Amino acid sequence: MAAVIETDKLTKTYGKNRGIVDVDLQVDSGEIFGFLGPNGAGKTTTIRTLLGFQRPASGTASVFGLDSRRDSVQIRSRVGNLPGEFTLEDRMTGEAMLRYFARLRGVESLDYARHLAGRLGADLKRPMRRLSRGNKQKVGLVLAMFHRPELLILDEPTGGLDPLVREEFLALIAEVRDEGRTVFFSSHVLGEVERICDRIAVIRGGRLAAVEPTSEIINKSFRHVRIAFARQLKNKEMRKFAALAGVDNFDHDSNSLSFTLYGNYDDVVKLAARHTVVDIDFERPPLEEIFMTYYADPQERGMP
Amino acid sequence: MSTANREAPGTGAAPLGRQVPAAAKLVHFIGHQLQLQVRAVIGWSLALGLYTAAMVAIFPSFSDLENLTAAIPEGMREGLGITDIGTIEGFLSAEAFSIVTPLALAFFPMLSLSAVIAGAEERGTIDVLFSNPLPRWLVVVGSFLAVAISLLAVVVIIGLLMWSTALLVGVDLDFSDAAAAVLNLWPLCMFFGSLALLCSAIFHRRLFGIAIPGVLLLGMYLLDVIGNLSEDLEDARVLSVFHHYGSAIEEGIDGSGFAGITCFAVLFVILAVAAFHRRDIYT
Structure with a gap:
């Protein structure tokens, strides 16, 4: 064009x-x-x-x-x-x-x-x-x-x-x-x-x-992930999620966890699959939130 | 809004309109500017027209005008260029056309032309104007021509009010003298108006577009008056536009002075075109 x-x-x-x-x-x-x-x-x-x-x-x-x-x-x-x-x-x-x-x-x-x-x-x-x-x-x-x-x-x-x-x-x-x-x-x-x-x-x-x-900006961006398990996970198992590449803002309670995920969906799904998952949610952030990431300090976003 | 027919008139997506020659755009631009200046033309014409008409109306009430002339101190007569106020021409020259009318009327083009570029930038209207396919030179030249026409209308109305009053009160004022007096105001006022346009094109602040020519107006007037009184400054009078303005109601229009002042006004417009072309448009 x-x-x-x-x-x-x-x-x-x-x-x-x-x-x-x-x-x-x-x-x-x-x-x-x-x-x-x-x-x-x-x-x-x-x-x-x-x-x-x-x-x-x-x-x-x-x-x-x-x-x-x-x-x-x-x-x-x-x-x-x-x-x-x-x-x-x-x-x-x-x-x-x-x-x-x-x-x-x-x-x-x-x-x-x-x-x-x-x-x-x-x-x-x-x-x-x-x-x-x-x-x-x-x-x-x-x-x-x-x-x-x-x-x-x-x-x-x-x-x-x-x-x-x-x-x-x-x-x-x-x-x-x-x-x-x-x-x-x-x-x-x-x-x-x-x-x-x-x-x-x-x-x-x-x-x-x-x-x-527009679609790529949305698709390339992060996801808010929430996973609920059938039973309580040990702290050691929880920490494996937190240690995955691309995971940020990690939080958890006895049998569920939430975090922000930048790419690396495969590792998250595979790790989750070792347990009995009762609910999983990959929420696409609103454009407003994506937009604000462009205004964050580049170093905070891991950008050069 | 929602009830309106959603089917757009016309066919396809072809742009509407055609190329408009610059001359036609100039005519449309001047027409629009004249429309915006109508109120100002009426206001200035009435204010100064009624003032000069009043001067004509009171002229017959002075019974001993020869002694009145003599009563004015010689220095003041020389400074203000008063010759004989025993005649209507001399009286109007002294009371209307040497100080009040030119000094006041010069502010009409100064205010109008300082508003065109810097004023439009300050009002925030200039981006909308230049969203249209208007070259910058056209806005400068068109504004000058529009104000030149408006000013001509103002001086014609002043002249008609003055002359018709003379007819009404039985004062013997020749039409050609009245016409010369008011037409002679035109180049003088346009001189300061186009200087305001130049300042507006350079500084993008309307204040400068009024203050600089305003100070120069008063300065040139004082130079001419003081030059009349002081031999030391007599040669410097040539630098004052008022020296070349003369007293047209008594002596007729000085063609070289008229043309010279007009040439300077045109020169300022050319400089304004160049200055505005080079600089950014601000909002």
Whole structure:
């Protein structure tokens, strides 16, 4: 698949302050790419550099094979962007801004915009100053999507949306992918990213911590294991479980034990099979918990 | 929301829209900026238009204007460039077009143009604007042109209010003199406005976009006034834009002064384009 977004050791600093460091990204055509990280991790910096709002300190960024800075106007003509802090002139209505943006983009029909506004419940008639944060965000989503861009870049798009609208928005995003368009979705709401993203990048302290298909991130991660036995195990036998590679957070009582397991399922199953097992549970952790492991001290996770 | 038809209008996933030429984008951008400036145009026009109209209206009530001119100390007359306030042209030059109107009206383009880049960065609206395929130069040039048009509208309204008041109260104010007086404000005000645009493009702080041209405005005015009084500073007056501004209501528009000041305003815009092109956009 052709890369829509590609960065190579992309670095952006603000004076002595860190922005992003050596970010290598590749977002393929037709995928929903989740970009995860807490506030200040570098998500918005990455997006604003991709759109040519700021110049990289080093490294390169390209969108559709075009240079992010030199060809910024061409890139933006093919991109729909929802900034993280979506703000419009207070006196303007969504309708006025929509017509203005449509003229700048040469969009003659606003039928699709009205369709989007209807599905999201966006009020385009009232001035922005009279809209709540959530309602402003709906207008922002309509303005980002109304021209059916090849690439949608959404920075924290669900902030302020109520649950019903969020569901409708996620359905819209899935439809965008079904149409073969690409979505770059920055968020710190893990549940929605897990639901709709094909791949996830995790950014921590300005550096990419991981880029994986969503399913692999989940499958490659640890499991919470609980095993109950028919009879009480001796301490010596319990300690054999604790000594297995990949076992952490070990706990036990007279005839059951629990631990966190990083891989090495086979040894655990074989050791357990020496006893009469009455219950066994390999619980997949929620994405939130997986995500937090990327934010733990790397040495604590046994990483180099 | 959920009751809306889920079937999207149009066919397929093809992007909507077409390439828009830069000239057309510029026209749309200027149109939008003008729309945003309507209230400011009305406010500034009424405030300064009613002030100049009031000056015209009170002119007939002064019965002994020759003695009034003589009563003004000579130094003050020279400093402020007052020649003869016994005529409506001289009176308006002294009361409206030498100090109050140019000093006040210069703040209209200064406030408007400092709001375009640095102001939009501070308000957080600039990322939404630049999410559209707008080149940076277009935003700078389009903002300058929009304010230039708005300012022209303001001075025209001021001139019409002043001239129509003269007709009403029976003061003999020639239309061409009134037109020259107000049109002469345009390059002077745009000079400081485009300087505000340049500062806004460089510093991304609106405060600098107002403070720097504001201080220069007052400094140049004082230089011109003091240069009129002091032989030591007389040669330095050429550095003040007010020296080239003159008194158009009495002497007509000085073409070279008008063109020279306008050229500086355009130069500031070119520098603003270059400065804004080089720097990051902040939010």
